[in-house]
Amino acid sequence: LESSFPLRFKGGRVPLVLAGFGHVGKAFFGLVLDKGNYLKTRYGFDLNFRAVFKSDGGLISDAGITSENIPEETRHNLTRYPNWKPGARVEAALRKLKPGVFVECTPSDIRTGEPGYGHIRAALEAGWHVVTANKGPLVADLKGLRDLARRNHVFLEYSAATAAALPTLDLALYSLAGAEIQSIEGILNGTSNYILTRMGEGEDYAEALRQAQDKGIAEPNPELDVQGWDTAVKLLLIANSVLGLDLALEKIKVKGITRISPELLEKAKSDEKAVKLIGRLVRSAGRWKASVSPEIVDRSHPLFGVNGTNKGIHFVTDTMGGITVTGGKSDPRGAAAALLKDIIHIFALAHN
């Protein structure tokens, strides 16, 4: 027990299993290998990959997968190593190995939640702490997964799914502890904010979207982002985690940015205002209401200056006033850093 963070832990190895080896999974894998010494020195623990899964199999190692036995140049070619097991299954490994932290980074399916939902359930049931960047399982059944974690005395953390390096849940649950939140507004999607920023500079929607796709900011299929659903999902997770609601995605009024006229943007700009896609939680007559919609905001708005791929969130509280946090990398490394942060929090809270 030590005064203030960073807390140090009794130490020793923390077994990790990673599922999903896309952009975020690879970034997390690389981050932990690169930062191993820093993490040992500052926090006193040794994160040790016992298994890393892609969709078609897994690399499993009793000795751990470390920067000593995985050279940086070939770090992403998991299948070339002798321990690569084609067809190996995540759930089987979680049941067999000594529990530590399971890191879920498979692609997000916000309708079924799979395959992440099955992975996370198996992990929690087998006594693993879970950190996830995958929104699908959380949209499918946040309450069920949180209950399962509680029953198994383990943590389920998901900063990486709620705006990644921008600390949304942290701020609300930790920095505002003891204050009551009266409203929340956020710019929670970097892609749509980038497109709106370009449109504010004179581009039309199609051209701004094309530029975002050229730069790798927007995905080839940008529908979830530009139609506001990515913002709605993050808002849902924040509302249900922080305000204790049990909101369903269908209950959020969602309007995206695909039908904003250049004239509206031009007018906003000539009035020294800007159009932002705002996710909003307000209480009215004792009930919380959630919405996602493009809004015209003026210079005095706390999120006015959040441009490009940046994100931001603004809380109004009873005792601390208004508090705004902005920034945080919107890339896979930012999401990986959020996963790592959640692991550090778990050990600070569970193991001192």
Place this chain on the structure above:
Amino acid sequence: LESSFPLRFKGGRVPLVLAGFGHVGKAFFGLVLDKGNYLKTRYGFDLNFRAVFKSDGGLISDAGITSENIPEETRHNLTRYPNWKPGARVEAALRKLKPGVFVECTPSDIRTGEPGYGHIRAALEAGWHVVTANKGPLVADLKGLRDLARRNHVFLEYSAATAAALPTLDLALYSLAGAEIQSIEGILNGTSNYILTRMGEGEDYAEALRQAQDKGIAEPNPELDVQGWDTAVKLLLIANSVLGLDLALEKIKVKGITRISPELLEKAKSDEKAVKLIGRLVRSAGRWKASVSPEIVDRSHPLFGVNGTNKGIHFVTDTMGGITVTGGKSDPRGAAAALLKDIIHIFALAHN
């Protein structure tokens, strides 16, 4: 043990002793009395004042000082209650009572640290956790007090002394856990920022200061604020807590706002820029350098929009990019809310 904040505690009463009954002490006392039920419901504990001290004595009660036995109208007239003990001493009470959390709010003396320094040492030695809004003892001997807390297995927390409701330490130590901080810039003093904001609107320094004093924003003796020392003290506490430095106040280059010419402000404004009193920590050739100085910042600066009594802090990190937090009430209630937050953190970290 429960997934995510808010953590709930085994519960029961937490004895509190409060020393210092000025603006912040009174605000904290009122906040805890007013929020008693909310704190029980949300966090599961019952904060119970066992003693409240002014400079000339203390109100001490075995049953606890609660909203039931202290009516709101006469809450601040401690001396009218039968348990008021003229001349009672803080240290004696801390040694006698069953430890809980000691809340230190006596006036700050950044030269001697007293009387807070003696109070805090006595509290830590007797096994009390300590939260403080008083910068004096921390400037006098942060390292010694932290070591003493560690040896006694208790926490020493001081969010209220490092920009109060603006979460500076939280953000750095909790939300940025695992990332390495490369630089820190902050607008950390509401009074000087208010004066600079008014000066940017055309007032001269003397008039802006007078307005700040009329509104109760600046103290009758505003020297520590306008000469930059309050900013320097907060920067020192942040640097030594977050970056692990052992910086002394004399090593910080400090320049205040008393000699800024109206012409400079006018020029900044005509270029669409602004003058801000910036506390800055940067690493150069492997060494951290700390400074406080008025700077001209442009629209792209993350703290450009921080006006009036608002404060803000910007961190640049390796893996999470730049993250900025702004706002948070700059009044006694904001400081009281920060003290309460620290108490919740202590119980989250120490008692699960």
